[in-house]
Amino acid sequence: MPPKQKNELYKESARKKDVRTSNIEAAKAVADAVRTSLGPRGMDKMVAAASGEVIITNDGATILQKMTVTQPAAKMLVELSKSQDVVAGDGTTSVVVICGALLKKCQELLEKGVHPTIISDAFFKAAAKACEILEGIAIPVNLEDRDALLRAATTSLSSKVVSQYSSLLSPMAVDAVLKVMDPARPNLLDLRDIKVVSKVGGTIDDSEMVDGMVFDQKAAKSAGGPTRMEDAKIGLIQFQISPPKTDIENNVIVSDYNQMDRVYKEERNYILAVVKKIKASGCNVLLIQKSILRDAVTDLALHYLAKAKIMVVRDIERDEIELISKTLGCLPIAHVDNMKPEKLGSAALVEEVEVGKGRVVKITGIANKGRTATVLLRGSNKLVLEEADRSLHDALCVIRCLVNKRFLIAGGSSPEVQVSMQLGHWSKTLQGMESVCVRGFAEALEVVPYTLAENAGLNPINIVTELRRMHAAGEKYSGINVKKGTITNMLEENVVQPLLVTTSALTLATECVRMILKIDDIVPVR
Ligand code: ADP
Numbered sequence: 001m002p003p004k005q006k007n008e009l010y011k012e013s014a015r016k017k018d019v020r021t022s023n024i025e026a027a028k029a030v031a032d033a034v035r036t037s038l039g040p041r042g043m044d045k046m047v048a049a050a051s052g053e054v055i056i057t058n059d060g061a062t063i064l065q066k067m068t069v070t071q072p073a074a075k076m077l078v079e080l081s082k083s084q085d086v087v088a089g090d091g092t093t094s095v096v097v098i099c100g101a102l103l104k105k106c107q108e109l110l111e112k113g114v115h116p117t118i119i120s121d122a123f124f125k126a127a128a129k130a131c132e133i134l135e136g137i138a139i140p141v142n143l144e145d146r147d148a149l150l151r152a153a154t155t156s157l158s159s160k161v162v163s164q165y166s167s168l169l170s171p172m173a174v175d176a177v178l179k180v181m182d183p184a185r186p187n188l189l190d191l192r193d194i195k196v197v198s199k200v201g202g203t204i205d206d207s208e209m210v211d212g213m214v215f216d217q218k219a220a221k222s223a224g225g226p227t228r229m230e231d232a233k234i235g236l237i238q239f240q241i242s243p244p245k246t247d248i249e250n251n252v253i254v255s256d257y258n259q260m261d262r263v264y265k266e267e268r269n270y271i272l273a274v275v276k277k278i279k280a281s282g283c284n285v286l287l288i289q290k291s292i293l294r295d296a297v298t299d300l301a302l303h304y305l306a307k308a309k310i311m312v313v314r315d316i317e318r319d320e321i322e323l324i325s326k327t328l329g330c331l332p333i334a335h336v337d338n339m340k341p342e343k344l345g346s347a348a349l350v351e352e353v354e355v356g357k358g359r360v361v362k363i364t365g366i367a368n369k370g371r372t373a374t375v376l377l378r379g380s381n382k383l384v385l386e387e388a389d390r391s392l393h394d395a396l397c398v399i400r401c402l403v404n405k406r407f408l409i410a411g412g413s414s415p416e417v418q419v420s421m422q423l424g425h426w427s428k429t430l431q432g433m434e435s436v437c438v439r440g441f442a443e444a445l446e447v448v449p450y451t452l453a454e455n456a457g458l459n460p461i462n463i464v465t466e467l468r469r470m471h472a473a474g475e476k477y478s479g480i481n482v483k484k485g486t487i488t489n490m491l492e493e494n495v496v497q498p499l500l501v502t503t504s505a506l507t508l509a510t511e512c513v514r515m516i517l518k519i520d521d522i523v524p525v526r
């Protein structure tokens, strides 16, 4: 019967519309949650987990990652922020805010009856054009130009809780990245070569870059072993100095003292033999990898090691091994028979020192040190320290972006306004619905100046209007000077950011919007 069919058809398309609308609504809600933390005057968030853990942060990726989001489309925004964190490291709030604004535009366009595929295609074109425009206004930067790198790091830190320490943290970030970068192969830069050790106590001002290496743990001294070693020969071992265990669960029944003595002696001889081999290699500082199979080192072993005057640092994490061996120029040793002098690293001094409330082991004067860097972060409490760590990470990523793509653009929403204006002009050369959609895309980008102004307590409408006027008059670097509450030339204010951060934010946000648009049904499976 035709009438019924028609009715069902209608129901079907109404449901698809509903799914799309609810997806967009949910994603927009997530974007709204982080909107107020954009920019230097943005607010910070206190994230309280059910476990009682509390963190204070301004970083979009961190806020979203900790948020309990269940709606599938909203989860895509969390992922979006994560991808921006991977690609660029900074701009994790911006990407979500832009995505939210684009989604809002989609809603308007959908209500006008534009088909989702047309919107999606037009947005794709608009994003590509936007990146082209950004490249047109970008300023090339030379890695020798330390000031430029410092300015970019400072801009990234300016929106953080720890922004007042940016004069200390920015040079640290720049130096650390330049230290681990191989000038011959800059694109192989790996931020994991930078070790950040956080220690509670003191203030962030006490943070320092250590020329050498720092271990978060103390030296093992329960058996009276040394805690300071000059002219150190360092061995990094992955085997255990403890009695071997049998493969299967079994019991050994000891029935008299003689037998007990034998077991004990056997164990002692075994450990003694291992310690002797270690000593014979000339090793006097031992870094022992954590072990899950059996004790990495027993009290008895510590006793003999102390007697042999070997300093011991235990609980080295498996994933630290590579960094340590790179830094110290030593090779990890998997079996005691491989303890050879050529596998050891040497350093002028290994010493346990007091830092704040705790103690750390510091290695300095490393002979032929590899391309790694160590930063010792300090802070008065855990909350500040963790946020300092995250902020430093952002600054490091900003410098990495500049190594990978050596262009800077002005900040303070000047690129977004410029792109919005140029896209607006471009849309006039297009036909039909495409033109409408591109114009929508252009308008959506104004969310950045709008939000920055709003967060700084300025009148957003006045500011955005004024910005449009300035950019139309050819002032392409005009942006919001949040400190003075006016519009100024952002280059003169030294507010600059890597091109890569903004282009990646635009492309990733667009990609996410297109994905959400194309979903017309949610299929729950078990
Ligand atoms: P994100 O997590 O996206 O990096 P931020 O809170 O760091 O978010 O804010 C970034 C935005 O703030 C960018 O648009 C940047 O241009 C702007 N911004 C940063 N520093 C300043 C400044 N000193 N004056 C004006 N705008 C700034």
Ligand code: MG
Pocket: 090, 091, 092, 156, 159, 394
């Ligand atoms: Mg930032």
